[in-house]
Amino acid sequence: MSNxxxxxxxxxxxxxxxxxxxxxxxxxxELKRSLKKLLGEEIPIIGASRTDRGVHxxxxxxxxxxxxxxxxxxxxxxxxxxxxxxxxxxxAEEVGEEFHARFSARGKEYxxxxxxxxxxxxxxxxxxxxxxxxxxxxxxxxxxDYLLGEHDFTSFAQEIIGSPIRRIDAIDIVEKNxxxxxxxxxxxxxxxxxYKMIRAIMGTLIEAGRGKKGPDEINEILxxxxxxxxxxxxSPHGLCLIRVIY
Amino acid sequence: MSNxxxxxxxxxxxxxxxxxxxxxxxxxxELKRSLKKLLGEEIPIIGASRTDRGVHxxxxxxxxxxxxxxxxxxxxxxxxxxxxxxxxxxxAEEVGEEFHARFSARGKEYxxxxxxxxxxxxxxxxxxxxxxxxxxxxxxxxxxDYLLGEHDFTSFAQEIIGSPIRRIDAIDIVEKNxxxxxxxxxxxxxxxxxYKMIRAIMGTLIEAGRGKKGPDEINEILxxxxxxxxxxxxSPHGLCLIRVIY
Numbered sequence: 001m002s003n004x005x006x007x008x009x010x011x012x013x014x015x016x017x018x019x020x021x022x023x024x025x026x027x028x029x030e031l032k033r034s035l036k037k038l039l040g041e042e043i044p045i046i047g048a049s050r051t052d053r054g055v056h057x058x059x060x061x062x063x064x065x066x067x068x069x070x071x072x073x074x075x076x077x078x079x080x081x082x083x084x085x086x087x088x089x090x091x092a093e094e095v096g097e098e099f100h101a102r103f104s105a106r107g108k109e110y111x112x113x114x115x116x117x118x119x120x121x122x123x124x125x126x127x128x129x130x131x132x133x134x135x136x137x138x139x140x141x142x143x144x145d146y147l148l149g150e151h152d153f154t155s156f157a158q159e160i161i162g163s164p165i166r167r168i169d170a171i172d173i174v175e176k177n178x179x180x181x182x183x184x185x186x187x188x189x190x191x192x193x194x195y196k197m198i199r200a201i202m203g204t205l206i207e208a209g210r211g212k213k214g215p216d217e218i219n220e221i222l223x224x225x226x227x228x229x230x231x232x233x234x235s236p237h238g239l240c241l242i243r244v245i246y
Numbered sequence: 247m248s249n250x251x252x253x254x255x256x257x258x259x260x261x262x263x264x265x266x267x268x269x270x271x272x273x274x275x276e277l278k279r280s281l282k283k284l285l286g287e288e289i290p291i292i293g294a295s296r297t298d299r300g301v302h303x304x305x306x307x308x309x310x311x312x313x314x315x316x317x318x319x320x321x322x323x324x325x326x327x328x329x330x331x332x333x334x335x336x337x338a339e340e341v342g343e344e345f346h347a348r349f350s351a352r353g354k355e356y357x358x359x360x361x362x363x364x365x366x367x368x369x370x371x372x373x374x375x376x377x378x379x380x381x382x383x384x385x386x387x388x389x390x391d392y393l394l395g396e397h398d399f400t401s402f403a404q405e406i407i408g409s410p411i412r413r414i415d416a417i418d419i420v421e422k423n424x425x426x427x428x429x430x431x432x433x434x435x436x437x438x439x440x441y442k443m444i445r446a447i448m449g450t451l452i453e454a455g456r457g458k459k460g461p462d463e464i465n466e467i468l469x470x471x472x473x474x475x476x477x478x479x480x481s482p483h484g485l486c487l488i489r490v491i492y
Contacts, residue, residue: 009365009367009368011368011369011371056368056369057368058367058368058426085371086368086371088366088368090365119255119334119336120334121255121304122255122256122257122302122303122304122332122334123257123302123369123372123373125257125331125332
């Protein structure tokens with residue numbers, strides 16, 4: 001048996017998320033279907049992150065075990081031929097048998113992208129949240145700082161299975177000018193994230209950026225451990241899984 | 247009668263070009279349909295550029311005359327409500343009755359985008375031509391210089407109606423680094439362009455960039471006035487009409 005690890009990139013717009021579901025297209029479902037065509041049998045696959053419907057990935061990691069004698073490079077070539085063009089295998093390698101895409105992960109990086117301007121450029125439509133204007137990036141920066149470190153993130157989780165304690169190592173905010181406005185990228189790095197946690201944080205940071213919540217209020221919301229205190233869950237299409245850290 | 251001028255942005259991926267055609271979705275067809283809903287009658291519209299199937303626009307200009315008392319601002323709001331989300335009115339204004347979107351145009355700017363790298367990032371898939379590597383930007387620059395000024399562009403036109411003489415004022419090449427490779431943007435400015443001319447030029451410049459044609463050969467091709475001498479017509483999805491100059 002060889003243990004294969006893939007790095008996947010995908011445009012999440014056409015999928016009901018990573019996790020397999022009956023009747024609807026999912027990233028995991030497409031990958032299993034392509035692997036079945038290749039290997040002649042259905043094999044279980046493990047994904048590092050269960051990205052939601054509409055969320056993109058530049059560096060999702062998947063692992064699976066197979067008795068086939070295909071080389072890692074064969075997997076890359078064959079899967080890129082079999083998969084739809086909006087899912088690409090960036091890298092395939094054979095790893096030790098103890099490697100597990102989810103349990104071996106030590107951290108993850110996500111990016112949430114906001115376009116601020118009157119009109120959303122056509123090429124950002126599926127990849128950035130559109131905000132017409134008036135975001136105070138400094139206030140968002142100040143609010144985000146309260147979330148760094150290890151906390152109980154109950155206030156920012158849609159659903160908690162197990163511990164609500166997570167550690168956020170960085171929230172970097174990168175500003176890029178565009179002829180039609182500006183792009184604000186929020187780059188999150190942490191050990192792991194609760195279900196819809198980044199999108200709930202983003203919904204809350206946007207309220208801070210609009211002056212609807214003071215930056216200090218983010219700290220109170222965090223301490224309240226009550227999802228109703230935080231802002232709305234921001235739209236998935238601005239979110240992208242950048243990489244998984246092992 | 248008021249003469250209305252619109253600046254349109256669109257993602258060309260879903261359309262069979264700007265010009266109206268029966269049975270298939272076109273940008274012009276969508277605009278006429280929305281105007282008919284708004285005004286209750288079908289009115290002729292004039293577009294500055296007949297962008298091809300798959301070509302995008304950040305600044306297409308359209309004009310039409312109407313007896314309606316709607317203000318320019320009403321048109322913008324109503325059309326953005328009625329049009330599909332991949333076609334947006336960026337600006338609407340009332341202009342003098344002599345203004346004609348096509349005949350009043352003095353020049354146009356287009357951008358052709360190439361992504362050079364092993365794997366095309368998911369968010370550039372519909373907007374950049376994918377080239378795996380090995381483009382010599384300096385050779386492309388040198389080749390492009392032969393095309394500046396006024397010339398007979400027969401060698402780069404799929405079809406010529408009237409004169410084949412056009413003037414290219416600038417071909418600026420802008421390099422942008424991306425974590426997965428680099429983006430090369432070719433920004434063309436000229437008085438007007440023949441049918442598929444920019445794409446034929448791009449197909450030829452790519453051959454120069456790959457060393458298949460020497461930069462000096464571009465000059466010979468131009469002088470030959472023979473479409474068969476130039477390179478292939480590059481894919482439309484890398485092309486975008488940036489603005490129309492009046």
